[in-house]
Amino acid sequence: MTDYAEEQRNELEAIESIYPDSFTVLSEVPTSFTITVTSDAGENDETIEVTLQFTYVEKYPDEVPLWEIYSQENLEDSDAEGILTLLQQQAEENLGMVMIFTLVTAVQDKLNELVDEIKNRREEEKRRKEEAAEEAEKVLFQGTVVTIENFLSWKAKFELEMAELRRKRQKEEEQQQAGKIKLTGKKLFETDHNLDTSDIQFLEDSGNSVEVDESLFQDFEELDLDEDDPDFDLLALGSDED
Numbered sequence: 001m002t003d004y005a006e007e008q009r010n011e012l013e014a015i016e017s018i019y020p021d022s023f024t025v026l027s028e029v030p031t032s033f034t035i036t037v038t039s040d041a042g043e044n045d046e047t048i049e050v051t052l053q054f055t056y057v058e059k060y061p062d063e064v065p066l067w068e069i070y071s072q073e074n075l076e077d078s079d080a081e082g083i084l085t086l087l088q089q090q091a092e093e094n095l096g097m098v099m100i101f102t103l104v105t106a107v108q109d110k111l112n113e114l115v116d117e118i119k120n121r122r123e124e125e126k127r128r129k130e131e132a133a134e135e136a137e138k139v140l141f142q143g144t145v146v147t148i149e150n151f152l153s154w155k156a157k158f159e160l161e162m163a164e165l166r167r168k169r170q171k172e173e174e175q176q177q178a179g180k181i182k183l184t185g186k187k188l189f190e191t192d193h194n195l196d197t198s199d200i201q202f203l204e205d206s207g208n209s210v211e212v213d214e215s216l217f218q219d220f221e222e223l224d225l226d227e228d229d230p231d232f233d234l235l236a237l238g239s240d241e242d
Helices: 004-018 077-093 100-142 148-177 185-191 195-205 234-241
Strands: 023-028 031-038 049-055 066-073
Touching: 004 023, 004 031, 004 100, 031 100, 049 077, 049 100, 066 077, 077 100
Parallel strands: none
Antiparallel strands: 023 031, 031 049, 049 066
């Protein structure tokens, strides 16, 4: 007949000698204890730490012990679930034999794997951020990518603007023909390009000899004239002299 209590005492003494600094007895009946497992140092000397609590059942090791995660540090919840699953698998494989050392060793190896995974996750996250920054820079220099949809939208807007411009020009031409618009000097030069050479042509035709009748002018300084007066008419003054 198996003496479960004796096997449990023997294993407990061995575990205490193997993990003297991380082993703590919580209770004697039932026998319950914790073992703190720490991963190897990873990048920037970071480690993952988990404290496992084990409790012997009456027929251990023919029945699996109870376990739970007592505390954790730098361990994601999803990874903690993975550790509990790992413990279940290892316990079923070692049923009938004392297994605490085997379970703790499996967790130790898993934590070391997680340290490497954390490093890989960070490198992957850094790579994604760099790629996102590069894509954003490309968009900045390339501008908006032309697609059928945005081209058709631009074309429709452009055609509306051109139609409105043509409508305004047509309206101005019609008003000009009807005499409703008095063209400014600028408009005259824009519409009749012969005006900018008319004075030169006049001088050439007269042989650069232009006679000026000085009697048409008078000393305006002696006159009290208000040029801001809307009724002011220089030509009318000349006609009064006559």
